[in-house]
Amino acid sequence: MTAIPRRMAALAREYAPALALLVALVGLWEALVRALDARPYILPAPSAIWAAFLETRELLPAHLEATATEALAGLGAAAVGGVALAVLIASVPLVRRVLYPIVVASQTVPPLVLAPLLIVWVGIGIESKLIVVALVGFFPIVVSTVDGLASADRELVALVRGMGAGKLAVLRHVLIPSAVPAFFAGLKIAAAYAVIGAVIGEWVAAKEGLGIFIIRSQASFRLDQIFVAIAVIALLSIALFVTVHLLARLASPWNYVDHAADSKGEPRP
Amino acid sequence: MDGAAVAIRGLRHAFPGPPPVPALDGVELEAARGQFVSLVGPSGCGKSTLLRALAGLLLPDAGEALIEGRSALGRPGLAAYMPQRDLLLPWRRALANATLGATIAGVGRAEARRRALDLFERFGLAGFERSWPSQLSGGMRQRLALLRTFLMPRDVLLLDEPFGALDAITRREMHQWLQEVWRRDARTVLFVTHDVEEALVLSDAVCVLTPRPARVAARLAIDYPRPRAPALVTDPAFVADKARLLAALDQHGARSGDA
Numbered sequence: 001m002t003a004i005p006r007r008m009a010a011l012a013r014e015y016a017p018a019l020a021l022l023v024a025l026v027g028l029w030e031a032l033v034r035a036l037d038a039r040p041y042i043l044p045a046p047s048a049i050w051a052a053f054l055e056t057r058e059l060l061p062a063h064l065e066a067t068a069t070e071a072l073a074g075l076g077a078a079a080v081g082g083v084a085l086a087v088l089i090a091s092v093p094l095v096r097r098v099l100y101p102i103v104v105a106s107q108t109v110p111p112l113v114l115a116p117l118l119i120v121w122v123g124i125g126i127e128s129k130l131i132v133v134a135l136v137g138f139f140p141i142v143v144s145t146v147d148g149l150a151s152a153d154r155e156l157v158a159l160v161r162g163m164g165a166g167k168l169a170v171l172r173h174v175l176i177p178s179a180v181p182a183f184f185a186g187l188k189i190a191a192a193y194a195v196i197g198a199v200i201g202e203w204v205a206a207k208e209g210l211g212i213f214i215i216r217s218q219a220s221f222r223l224d225q226i227f228v229a230i231a232v233i234a235l236l237s238i239a240l241f242v243t244v245h246l247l248a249r250l251a252s253p254w255n256y257v258d259h260a261a262d263s264k265g266e267p268r269p
Numbered sequence: 270m271d272g273a274a275v276a277i278r279g280l281r282h283a284f285p286g287p288p289p290v291p292a293l294d295g296v297e298l299e300a301a302r303g304q305f306v307s308l309v310g311p312s313g314c315g316k317s318t319l320l321r322a323l324a325g326l327l328l329p330d331a332g333e334a335l336i337e338g339r340s341a342l343g344r345p346g347l348a349a350y351m352p353q354r355d356l357l358l359p360w361r362r363a364l365a366n367a368t369l370g371a372t373i374a375g376v377g378r379a380e381a382r383r384r385a386l387d388l389f390e391r392f393g394l395a396g397f398e399r400s401w402p403s404q405l406s407g408g409m410r411q412r413l414a415l416l417r418t419f420l421m422p423r424d425v426l427l428l429d430e431p432f433g434a435l436d437a438i439t440r441r442e443m444h445q446w447l448q449e450v451w452r453r454d455a456r457t458v459l460f461v462t463h464d465v466e467e468a469l470v471l472s473d474a475v476c477v478l479t480p481r482p483a484r485v486a487a488r489l490a491i492d493y494p495r496p497r498a499p500a501l502v503t504d505p506a507f508v509a510d511k512a513r514l515l516a517a518l519d520q521h522g523a524r525s526g527d528a
Contacts, residue, residue, distance in 0.1 A: 025425055153356075155352060155356055156352060156356055156358065158326050158352070159350075159352055159356045160369070160373065161326060161345050162324045162325065162326050162345045162346070162350045163345070163346060163349075163350075163369070163370045163373040163374065163421065164345050164346020164347075164373055165346075165373045169373055173358065173369065173373075174358070177358065177360040185497070209388075252360065254359050254360050254402075254403065256399045257403060257404055258312075258400050
């Protein structure tokens with residue numbers, strides 16, 4: 001009955017110290033800027049950044065939407081493509097031998113440096129940024145998922161084969177469910193890089209997005225606006241990360257249940 | 270013989286070395302339809318290897334194994350096989366774990382669920398259909414694994430020390446309860462154990478295996494009337510049979526040790 005308020009209270013206790021430190025640092029920043037009388041085009045005060053936020057409130061949603069779309073769609077594409085390739089690598093030895101080394105070697109080229117090329121090839125719309133995000137997220141997802149598929153309990157595989165299951169049924173009933181936690185570990189890494197991939201892509205060229213907003217603000221020495229954009233990017237990244245975490249919980253509820261306390265007695269009520 | 274549900278002839282296998290480890294040394298064994306046959310032998314004698322070969326999961330070097338007249342070697346799925354560990358899928362709730370083997374064997378999902386729900390009561394698991402395996406106790410997990418095996422539409426059950434991980438008290442309960450469950454549909458059971466008493470309480474016949482490499486050293490017919498009560502173990506006839514089985518085990522253990 002009181003479970004939810006109790007959890008909220010526990011959360012508050014957990015994060016209160018970090019929040020207090022953050023508030024103290026922002027206060028110190030404000031005090032320093034005022035005491036040193038720093039120029040706003042060198043270091044704006046938090047109060048000035050807040051004012052800039054209120055001023056750009058109308059402009060921001062369109063930029064935020066562009067960047068969020070690139071990050072989400074790119075991440076989605078990375079997840080779908082990554083899982084498909086991981087399943088192929090894990091189940092077809094020839095694919096593993098031919099493609100896996102190439103996938104690993106391709107990581108010597110950071111996907112971010114491909115942004116200028118992609119803009120030439122597919123234009124300055126959101127597609128070029130989406131591809132950058134997808135390329136950034138692809139690798140961690142493929143590698144974790146391949147590991148997850150390979151680490152399935154061999155006795156479980158034997159059990160299901162003993163039931164008369166073919167390769168596809170083994171994949172469906174054992175290998176893929178075994179790989180769920182590893183897949184989400186890879187997806188979390190990809191999510192952490194997704195927003196930054198989109199922003200850097202936008203720096204190269206874009207019509208809309210938080211990246212181009214930063215470039216324009218810099219051109220007019222509006223450092224307060226740059227800080228607004230940084231805060232929005234941070235919040236977007238956190239929101240994405242939390243979403244992936246919640247998805248992981250939803251997709252593997254068995255990892256989040258209370259376990260039987262001992263092996264002989266009845267389970268806890 | 271086409272009457273036998275299980276027929277094993279000259280089964281030989283060695284695990285590749287160096288040096289190669291011989292596991293089966295010409296195993297000969299037969300189980301009639303509806304018979305409960307136990308295989309008793311010391312730990313590591315090759316009992317599990319024998320069952321794995323019958324389950325189609327291990328291809329022996331030589332010999333033949335027939336289930337219901339069809340060669341089972343390299344052909345999984347002819348019998349319902351239960352390995353030593355309960356091996357429940359952690360990502361399936363109890364009911365979905367129970368239906369796994371049946372659905373893979375081609376039983377429709379709804380039909381498998383219906384049959385499983387009937388069995389949950391009989392297997393003492395009623396009320397836990399929606400539990401995750403990690404929420405069940407050791408005894409319940411073992412019963413669930415057994416339920417899953419029983420639910421497979423197969424006439425031959427291969428059970429590899431299904432109660433090996435349980436304490437003595439829980440195990441005795443399981444014996445009562447397995448007899449009851451088995452007596453209702455009387456399928457053929459090959460039951461691997463290293464517990465002589467367990468074998469005597471449950472079986473129609475007990476085969477004594479030699480230490481590795483395994484061979485059937487002796488076969489003892491058991492014909493106490495069923496149902497068999499727990500008090501049977503103190504019956505003089507039972508105690509005498511137990512002594513004979515232990516003697517057979519000791520004799521062959523010692524002989525192989527000399528060789």
